Amino acid sequence: MPNLKLDHAPPQRIVVFGGVYNNHRSLAATLAEAQRLGADEMYCLGDMGGFGPNPDKVFPLLREAGVHCMQGNYDHSVGNRLEDCACGYTDPRDNHFARISYDYTLSHTSDANKDWLRALPTGFRRTWNGQQVVMAHGSTRRTNEFLWSSTSPDHFLEHLLRDAGADLLLVTHTGIPWARTLSSGRSVINVGAIGRPANDGNLHVWAVELDLTTPGAIRHRFLPISYDHAALADEMRDERLPEEFVATILTGWWTTCLEILPAKERALGRF
Amino acid sequence: MQLQAPPTLPFPYLETLWLQVTGTLCNLTCKHCFITCGPNNASHPMMTAAQVRASVDEAIGFGVREFYFTGGEPFLHPEIEALIAFVLERGPLSILTNGLLIDAPRADRLSKLAAASPYSLDLRISLDGFTADQNDPIRGRGTFEKIIAAVTLCAGAGIDPILTITEVVPATEATLPAFQQLLANSGITRPRLKFLPPLRLGREARRDRGYEDAERLFDGDLLPDEVFSLACGTGRMVTAKGVYPCPILIEAPGARMSDHLTDALQPIQLRHQACYSCHAEGLRCRT
Ligand code: SF4
Ligand code: SF4
Ligand SMILES: [Fe+2]
Numbered sequence: 001m002p003n004l005k006l007d008h009a010p011p012q013r014i015v016v017f018g019g020v021y022n023n024h025r026s027l028a029a030t031l032a033e034a035q036r037l038g039a040d041e042m043y044c045l046g047d048m049g050g051f052g053p054n055p056d057k058v059f060p061l062l063r064e065a066g067v068h069c070m071q072g073n074y075d076h077s078v079g080n081r082l083e084d085c086a087c088g089y090t091d092p093r094d095n096h097f098a099r100i101s102y103d104y105t106l107s108h109t110s111d112a113n114k115d116w117l118r119a120l121p122t123g124f125r126r127t128w129n130g131q132q133v134v135m136a137h138g139s140t141r142r143t144n145e146f147l148w149s150s151t152s153p154d155h156f157l158e159h160l161l162r163d164a165g166a167d168l169l170l171v172t173h174t175g176i177p178w179a180r181t182l183s184s185g186r187s188v189i190n191v192g193a194i195g196r197p198a199n200d201g202n203l204h205v206w207a208v209e210l211d212l213t214t215p216g217a218i219r220h221r222f223l224p225i226s227y228d229h230a231a232l233a234d235e236m237r238d239e240r241l242p243e244e245f246v247a248t249i250l251t252g253w254w255t256t257c258l259e260i261l262p263a264k265e266r267a268l269g270r271f
Numbered sequence: 272m273q274l275q276a277p278p279t280l281p282f283p284y285l286e287t288l289w290l291q292v293t294g295t296l297c298n299l300t301c302k303h304c305f306i307t308c309g310p311n312n313a314s315h316p317m318m319t320a321a322q323v324r325a326s327v328d329e330a331i332g333f334g335v336r337e338f339y340f341t342g343g344e345p346f347l348h349p350e351i352e353a354l355i356a357f358v359l360e361r362g363p364l365s366i367l368t369n370g371l372l373i374d375a376p377r378a379d380r381l382s383k384l385a386a387a388s389p390y391s392l393d394l395r396i397s398l399d400g401f402t403a404d405q406n407d408p409i410r411g412r413g414t415f416e417k418i419i420a421a422v423t424l425c426a427g428a429g430i431d432p433i434l435t436i437t438e439v440v441p442a443t444e445a446t447l448p449a450f451q452q453l454l455a456n457s458g459i460t461r462p463r464l465k466f467l468p469p470l471r472l473g474r475e476a477r478r479d480r481g482y483e484d485a486e487r488l489f490d491g492d493l494l495p496d497e498v499f500s501l502a503c504g505t506g507r508m509v510t511a512k513g514v515y516p517c518p519i520l521i522e523a524p525g526a527r528m529s530d531h532l533t534d535a536l537q538p539i540q541l542r543h544q545a546c547y548s549c550h551a552e553g554l555r556c557r558t
Contacts, residue, residue, distance in 0.1 A: 088500070090555060091464065092447055141284065142499065150391040151337060153362035159334030259463065262363060262391035262558075266431065266461055 017207035018045030018172025019193025022052030029227035045172040046072025049105035053239040071120035073144040079118030097256040134166035138173040149178040150264035197252040199269040277542035287506030288330040293342035305470035346372035359388035370396040370421030378428040394432040401449040426458035433463040468552035482544035502556035
């Protein structure tokens with residue numbers, strides 16, 4: 001085999017995450033964990049901003065680590081300097097808090113970083129171990145479609161993956177991780193978010209490791225990522241972000257923008 | 272050349288199937304009901320259980336994501352709980368109800384049905400004011416008490432219903448906290464409220480006013496992503512009489528699209544005056 005080029009060797013271990021929400025501390029912890037695992041590629045499925053403090057801190061981390069980044073709905077809004085995050089909340093309280101985090105993120109993101117967000121791709125497609133892997137922010141058909149476990153029936157996911165030509169679909173956007181293998185053998189993984197805990201009373205956040213070391217297979221594992229959440233909370237207070245957001249970081253329970261949660265996911269949270 | 276043509280709405284995919292399970296039959300005669308439902312309105316008959324199942328299965332063939340039972344009052348259907356179980360085996364379900372037929376045993380059974388499914392069951396209970404003085408003139412004498420009793424029973428059974436409030440009285444600063452307090456008093460720890468604008472159709476057109484001539488949509492009025500928020504953009508309504516674009520227009524002349532879903536998954540013209548409300552008020556029918 002004369003032409004074996006090592007720099008084009010397929011990856012063996014991949015870390016995928018999404019929903020950074022300005023949380024540069026959990027991002028740094030995620031990148032460190034990926035390095036510790038020996039990941040040869042990293043993917044971020046979008047939503048760099050919102051919620052947390054000091055938006056400009058996440059960009060150098062993402063770029064220096066060579067993370068493949070995708071544009072989420074928030075990145076689209078910030079990148080294009082839109083007036084709001086287009087989150088589409090109808091509850092006035094949710095709108096109030098969504099407005100605070102969007103205005104804060106928009107005004108604290110540099111022009112250069114906005115331009116970078118605007119230019120990001122909106123999806124990735126890879127062939128790994130002979131499988132078609134598709135990555136999208138919300139779903140393959142719409143950036144801001146929420147794929148919650150309890151509102152994504154099997155037949156619907158089969159339909160979505162078949163249309164997208166995907167054996168494995170990876171998404172984020174909801175903030176709550178889950179994975180399912182369908183009867184066709186196709187699978188879906190919602191990687192959750194690294195920017196805030198998953199509304200389960202735990203303080204860590206979630207990323208996903210894909211293990212390609214078994215020929216023909218892609219095995220996944222959810223990675224709990226702990227980080228200095230107390231330091232993040234201090235930073236959020238220094239930036240005068242709402243105490244409701246700080247509480248989520250310090251307790252692991254969501255306190256705002258709850259209306260998007262379907263009944264089952266809502267019932268698992270405290271509020 | 273027609274300069275004043277209504278907008279054409281594309282149909283990207285079928286996401287939501289609405290089912291008018293009890294037709295126009297209701298145990299109330301609310302003054303703002305946009306489809307004039309009531310005990311004596313049989314303009315849309317009740318769907319048979321077989322019709323409901325067939326529509327659900329047909330929609331699954333098109334990759335539908337979620338189901339809605341509405342009416343009329345869905346709990347008037349003699350086989351409603353079997354139908355709920357049938358749907359919950361296949362996907363998430365929202366039920367739009369006035370709550371009056373939810374007693375303690377039923378709340379308990381609904382809670383068990385919800386727990387047995389991997390998918391969400393959302394109960395949407397209608398209430399049109401945070402006091403009996405506001406609600407009862409619209410929904411009927413004594414209904415406030417009964418609705419709050421149903422909400423309390425649901426909370427006790429571990430179901431947090433979504434309170435759906437039609438803004439017949441415009442909201443003020445005091446509205447939201449008052450509803451939240453009301454829910455808290457009923458034992459609801461995770462308040463979910465949905466405010467809807469009135470639709471000037473059916474009885475509401477007589478209670479308040481119908482549409483003015485200028486209240487209609489024209490080509491170019493729609494926002495870029497509006498197709499994804501309008502009920503007719505990615506959803507269809509099935510009744511015993513056929514397929515309609517949305518839950519709002521089932522009594523609108525000429526709105527009926529076809530016998531079967533397969534012939535109704537195509538673009539429509541937003542030529543009805545109710546379409547103006549959907550657009551102007553940003554109405555989202557979905558939970
Ligand atoms: S608004 Fe609902 S509860 Fe009232 S009459 Fe109409 S269908 Fe029945
Ligand atoms: S009434 Fe509303 S939902 Fe129905 S067709 Fe018109 S715009 Fe669509
Ligand atoms: Fe998102």
